[in-house]
Amino acid sequence: MQIGLADVPALERGVSLLGSGGGGDTVTATALLLSRLAAGHRTALTPVGELSGDARVVPIGVIGATAVFAEKLPSGAEFRAALAAIERWTGHRADALVSIEVGGLNGVVPLVVGGQLGLPVVDADLSGRGVPRLDQLSVAAAGKGLTPVVLAEPGGQVLVLAEGTSIEVERTARAFLAGSGGWAVLALAPIPASELPKCAIPGTMGAALSLGRQALSADAEELAAATGGRVLGLGRVVEVSRRPGPGEHGRTGFARGSATVRDHRSQSLLRLEMENEYLFAMRDGEPVASTPDVLAVLDHRTGVPILCDVIRRGVEVTVLQLPAAGFWTDPRRLQVLAPRAYGIDCDPVLLEVRR
Secondary structure, eight states, X not given: OEEOGGGHHHHHHHHHHHTTTOSOOOHHHHHHHXXXXXXXXXXXXXXXXXXXXXXXXXXXXXXXXXXXXXXXXXXXXXXXXXXXXXXXXXXXXXXXXXXSOSSXXXXXXXXXXXXXHTOOEEEEESSSSOOSOGGGSHHHHXXXXXXXXXXXXXXXXXXXXXXXOHHHHHXXXXXXXXXXXXXXXXXXXXXXXXXXXXXXXXXXXXXXHHHHHHHHHSXXXXXXXXXXXXXXEEEEEEEEEEXXXXXXXXXXXXXXXXXXXXXXXXXXXXXXXXXXSEEEEEETTEEEEEXXXXXXXXXXXXXXXXXXXXXXXXXXXXXXXXXXXXXXXXXXXXXXXXXXXXXXXXXXXXXXXXX
16 A cells, blocks of 8 residues: 555544554654655555565564654664664564554654665554553563564664563663653564464554544544544543652653543533543543543544643543454453553443444
C-alpha cells in the first residue's frame, strides 16, 4: 500500500485516535513524513503475508518524553545506531521494520525511518493502540520476551540490554531515559516474518489509515457507528485534576489524573481516569468503559483528539469508545491492558461487539 501526500492527514488522525490520549504528539513526525514525500521519496506499507517467512523484521520506535522529541529533533543517526547495534548483537540483518506502537507518534515515525534506511515497513505493530510500558507490548504479552533490546539516544549513547525480564527492561529503559535527555530510539531483536502473526498485531497501520479517513469524513456518531464504537459523552470539561502516580522501588511512577465532562444531553458527569492514556470512564460513579478499548477525547469543534497531558477545563469535547484489537480481548492477554494493570480495581468494561 503506497502512502502519498494526500494520505498523511488521514494517517495522522487515525494514529492519534488510537493513541487513546497518549502515544505522543504526532505533529513533528507528520511534518517529517510530509517533507520526505514532498521531496519525491516513496513510502509504502507491506502486508505481513507479502514477506518471505524467514525475512527478519525489526520492531522500532521512539520511547520516553515525546514532548521533548519535538524540541530535540532526531538527526536520523539515532535510528541507524539502534538498527546497527541490534543487527550486530543478534547477527541478523534487518529485512524490514515494524512499529512498536501504532497509537500516536510511533504510528508515523517508522514510515520516515524506513525511507531513510531503505527498508520496507510492515503493516502491523506491537500494540494495536497506545500503551505506556514496554512490558505491555504484544511480544511480551505473547510470552516472547523483549531482550535483547537496544536504546540509542540523541547524544550518541547506545545501550544494549542482553538479558532481563520484560519488567526489568521497562525499569532500566526509564532509568536510561532520565539520564539521557528524555527520549531514545528503541529497537528489538529481528522477528522472523512467519512468527509475526503470533506476537504482533497485523494490519494495524492500514487500519489506522482507514480509521482516519472515516474520522475526517464523518461526525462522531457516524464514526462510532462505522467502527463498532459508541459516543460516551458530549459536553464541557468541568474539572481536570493531576497527581503524582504511585512509585516503585523509590522511583516516581507515571503521573495520574482525571478529567470530568458534564454531558449536555443527559447532564450526567462522565469522569475519565488517565495516566499516559485515558484508561477508565465512569458515568455518575458507575463504570461504563475501560482499557483495552480505546477511549478518545475529541475537540468538539475540530474533531482533533486531545492528549491527556493537554486536556483542560472549559473545552467542549466528544468522548468516544472504540473497540480494542482482538489481540487484547483474548482472555490469555486481556489482563495485560485491563484496568487492574494500572492499579484500577475494576473489571474491564468493553464494547459488546466482541462478546
